[in-house]
Amino acid sequence: MNPYASVTQLRSGLDNGDFSADELAHFYLDRIDAAEDLNCFITVDAEGVLAAAKRADKAIADKRIGPLTGIPIAHKDIFCTRGLLTSCASRMLNNFVAPYDATVVDRLKRAGAITIGKTNMDEFAMGSSNETSFYGPVKNPWDRECVPGGSSGGSAAAVAAGLAAACTGSDTGGSIRQPASFCGVTGLKPTYGRVSRYGMIAFASSLDQGGPLARSASDAGTLLNAMEGYDPNDSTSAIADPTDIFSSSRALKIGIPSQYWNDLSPSLTKVLEEARRTLESLGHRAVPVELPHTNAATAVYYVIAGAEASTNLSRYDGIRYGHRAASPENLEDLYQFSRSEGFGSEVKRRILTGTYALSVGYYDAYYLKAQQIRRLIRQDFLDAFGEADIILTPVSPSTAFKREALIEDPISMYQQDIYTTPASLAGLPALSLPCGVSDQMPVGMQFIGPHFGESLLLTLGREYQSETDWHALHPADNHD
Amino acid sequence: MTEWEAVIGLEVHVQLATRSKIFSRAATTFGEYPNSNANAVDIALPGVLPVLNEEAVRMAIKFGLAIDAEIASSCRFDRKNYFYPDLPKGYQISQLDQPIVGRGTLPISFGDGSIREIGITRAHLEEDAGKSIHTAYDGLTGIDLNRAGTPLLEIVSEPELYSAAEAAAYFRELHGLVTTLEICDGNLNEGSMRCDANISIRPKGAVILGERTEIKNVNSFRFVERALNYEIDRQIAVLESGGKVVLETRLYDSERDETRSMRSKESSDDYRYFPDPDLLPVEIPDELIESVRVTMPELPTAKRNRYIHELGLTDYEAGRLIEDPLGARYFDAVAELSVDAKLAANWILGDVAAALNRDEISFVNVPIAPDQLGTLLNRIQDETITGKIAKSIFELLWTKGGSVDGIIESQGLRQLDNTRELEGVVSQIISDFPDQVGQFREGKEKILGFFVGQVMKATNGKANPKQVNEILRRELRA
Incomplete structure (x- = not known):
């Protein structure tokens, strides 16, 4: 069996009887065991997987086949999964077994997918390196000294290392796209509102969006089709046409924003230029666009995301569930000790800065100002989409960096998100896909599309990937 | 001696009578087993999201129409952040600066028959908190989240009430209005309406307001009046002895009939309000407002005018009847059967009220249907029976049921006029x-x-x- 087979290949293998869902499940479980040092998983539900695989084999035999029947996928540990630990990689939720399935989990189950486990991540999705997890860092399968990116680092590394067919992730300021880029996989952050947030533990409500990490744009589209759609449980979810990854391709105007390209390192510029030429060779045309407020995006992002996080995380008070400090003397102690012990330092930093940004006397200068600039950033994109159909940018200023290189320097760490936060602030869909290597590490590029333009992005991605093989590269299997 | 004048404004929290909560599908029924009416949203599990109950919006609009207020074409919800064990999310979803209902007025008829329009500053939607129970477990506090998420309409009056009696009359009028509108069950002893009072005093005729105190959570007409009277006397005594009233929150202790300082507002909390990103702004199209308008019942003021000017009732009779919206509805149903309105009022305020009182029941379960009382009164009018016989038939109807004409015939009660x-x-x-x-x-x-x-x-x-x-x-x- 090929651990790097696409969802499409696995589908036909299962349907043709080349292998059973049970065999496939055992295959991936064994690989997960063997790759334990990567620390991709917080929970592996071997028993549940095998039971689900048996049901899938029955369904296949009965010709009740959904698009993902029998396909093992993993969920980022930010999604609530009924009966399974849902920790958000935090000590705070180290004991939280969710009593319900997130809408995304439920929909993927209905499409037939088997939940093989829950992937590691930055605590409460706060981090760009997967080093803030209570369960320890995830290693990049391309170079175990390097980070896999974050916060969906476990998901990206699991796909890259062939430990699951695909994974879910969540993206608030780049948390799907940057790890996809660092691990050489394809990740999509959908338009805000396309995928229900119900059951996806909130970090920053106005930015959070669930999405797929997969081996290709095509696989990402298959997962997205199962995940997307209006959900009455999420007031911010949208009614939109389903994504069509086979939408007819046409000659596109590809916007090249100087603000994203000018300061790029020579080695990444070389890779990105090559990708641009490939796209041009497919009949598309590069056009310059301007996104003048780009340089404010990261600051704006950290004010807004922090503000929202500071109140979203207030529910973790040690009263009803989650970590509670031992023998508090009074209510004040109960709150203070439970939260001091339960949250890691990056989470505390965000809560503190966010609380500050919302406080009387600072609200106007920080939160309100950030919202005003957010509108300008959004308007930049709307203007640019008057000139171009999609926008092509790098995903990250660098390839995967070494562990502990930035963790003590939050500002530098935050700067990692410079190319991903603007689309988040504007609520736009953005696809991260491999487009080359630099010093033997994967490099990703980003397609940013207009609102609900996923079909455009994924179709272009599929077209690019049919012309190139960057997405098919995988790290050496160190236990083969 | 200075003559003092009190200036009072009330904030009344009205629990809306929706079947489910304002942001979740859990039921709002009162008195259930602790936490049995609290679902994943109410206990604020990780990942859950609020979804606005449209019925709560309709009820708020109904109130807005009743006080002739501007209904916001768009409003939004904000988070009010503070930690408390019975506040599961660590914030309350409320409306800070874009309330659904803007400025309106409520005409109040005072005891002396005079009527004054009291300004209502705003009314906004928010969610109720749960309850902390300190008595059930030794040394521990129990949390009951059944009430958490019950929709509240917070109605804020202008400081235009000038005595404790006026404040009580306003609270009473509001109670009559929200029950007539059927947006609240009006059960004060279940906390369906809770009142906070802001009160200050100033020399009569002065323009500038004195320093105020806020009295929290007074939940009956009588206690509002008593708490405010106590507080007025207390503030006067403070000022007359050369002291200063301190801005603070006070609690009314009905057993001792006094208010006590709860906390100073000097160290006022920073609630860090900001727009709740989980909820989109609420757009209120004209069609929605119109669809609520057609469901509007006759309002107490219009009813009072109709009773007095069309039906010839006295101020007193009209006032007594509209005090209880169900009683007024009963009266309307009886009067509709072309019964002499005055006679109907006499009977309802006399015999019916006395019997309800005697049996300790209310108009919800009055045993005589309005059409039977109407028939009874019509039989007096058309001289089929005497008033005296009518009283005995009334007792029969009340205790045993049956029809008026059936009883008259079967018991040969027809008036002797041969x-x-x-x-x-x-x-x-x-x-x-x-x-x-x-x-x-x-x-x-x-x-x-x-x-x-x-x-x-x-x-x-x-x-x-x-x-x-x-x-x-x-x-x-x-």
Whole structure:
């Protein structure tokens, strides 16, 4: 069996009887065991997987086949999964077994997918390196000294290392796209509102969006089709046409924003230029666009995301569930000790800065100002989409960096998100896909599309990937 | 001596009578087993999201229309952040600066018959908190989240009430209004309406307001009046002894009939309000407002005017009737059967009210349907039965049920108005009581009542009193 087979290949293998869902499940479980040092998983539900695989084999035999029947996928540990630990990689939720399935989990189950486990991540999705997890860092399968990116680092590394067919992730300021880029996989952050947030533990409500990490744009589209759609449980979810990854391709105007390209390192510029030429060779045309407020995006992002996080995380008070400090003397102690012990330092930093940004006397200068600039950033994109159909940018200023290189320097760490936060602030869909290597590490590029333009992005991605093989590269299997 | 004037504004929290909570599908029923009405959203599990209950929006609009207020074409919800064990999310979803209902007015009729329009600053939607229970477990606090997420409409008045009695009258009027609108069940003892009062005093005639205190959570008409009277006296005493009123929150202790300082507002909390990103702004199209408008019942003020000017009731009768919206509705149903309105009012405020009182029930379960009471009163009017017989039929209807006409027929209660028959009874009585006849003829007219009584006794109360009077006078003079 090929651990790097696409969802499409696995589908036909299962349907043709080349292998059973049970065999496939055992295959991936064994690989997960063997790759334990990567620390991709917080929970592996071997028993549940095998039971689900048996049901899938029955369904296949009965010709009740959904698009993902029998396909093992993993969920980022930010999604609530009924009966399974849902920790958000935090000590705070180290004991939280969710009593319900997130809408995304439920929909993927209905499409037939088997939940093989829950992937590691930055605590409460706060981090760009997967080093803030209570369960320890995830290693990049391309170079175990390097980070896999974050916060969906476990998901990206699991796909890259062939430990699951695909994974879910969540993206608030780049948390799907940057790890996809660092691990050489394809990740999509959908338009805000396309995928229900119900059951996806909130970090920053106005930015959070669930999405797929997969081996290709095509696989990402298959997962997205199962995940997307209006959900009455999420007031911010949208009614939109389903994504069509086979939408007819046409000659596109590809916007090249100087603000994203000018300061790029020579080695990444070389890779990105090559990708641009490939796209041009497919009949598309590069056009310059301007996104003048780009340089404010990261600051704006950290004010807004922090503000929202500071109140979203207030529910973790040690009263009803989650970590509670031992023998508090009074209510004040109960709150203070439970939260001091339960949250890691990056989470505390965000809560503190966010609380500050919302406080009387600072609200106007920080939160309100950030919202005003957010509108300008959004308007930049709307203007640019008057000139171009999609926008092509790098995903990250660098390839995967070494562990502990930035963790003590939050500002530098935050700067990692410079190319991903603007689309988040504007609520736009953005696809991260491999487009080359630099010093033997994967490099990703980003397609940013207009609102609900996923079909455009994924179709272009599929077209690019049919012309190139960057997405098919995988790290050496160190236990083969 | 300075003459003082109190200036009072009320914030009334009205629990809306929606079936489910404002942001979750859990039921809002009162008195259930602790936490049985709290679902994943109410206990704020990780990952859950609020979804606005449209019924709560409709109810708020209904209130806005009733006070002739501007309904926001778009409003939004904000998070009010603070930690408390019975506040599961660590914030309350409320409306800070874009309330659904803007400025309106509520006309209040005071005891002396005067009417004044009290300004309502705004009314906004928010969610109720749960309850902390300190008594059930030794040394521990229990948390009951059944109430968490119950929709509240917070109605804020202008500081335009100038005595404790006026404040109580306003609270009472508001109670009548929200129950008439059927947006609140009005059960004060279940906390369906809770009142916070802001009060300051100033020398009469002064323009500048004095320093105020806020009295929290006073939940009955009587306690509002008593708490405010206590607080007015306290503030006057402070000022007259040369002291200063301190801006603070005070709690009313009804057992001791006093207010006590709860916390100073100096160290006021920073609630870090900001727009709740989980909820989109609420757009309120005109069509929605119009669809609510057509469901508007007759409002208390209009009702009062109609009772007085169209039906000829007194101020007092009209006031008593509209005090209880269900009573007023009962009256309307009775009066609709072309019954004399005055007669209907007399009976409802008299016999019906007394019987309800006696049996300790309310108009919700009044045992006589309005059409039966209407028929009964019509039978008095058309002289089928006497008023006296009517009272006994009323008792029968109340205790045993049945139909008025059925009882009249089966028990032969029809008024006796056959002249010849009555003449026979009268002449028998005249011959039975010669002494009394003599007294009458000597000019003691009052004794006529005695003869009427005798005739009624002889006819089991069925005799037509008018006819009896006529025949008696004629026969006695003969």
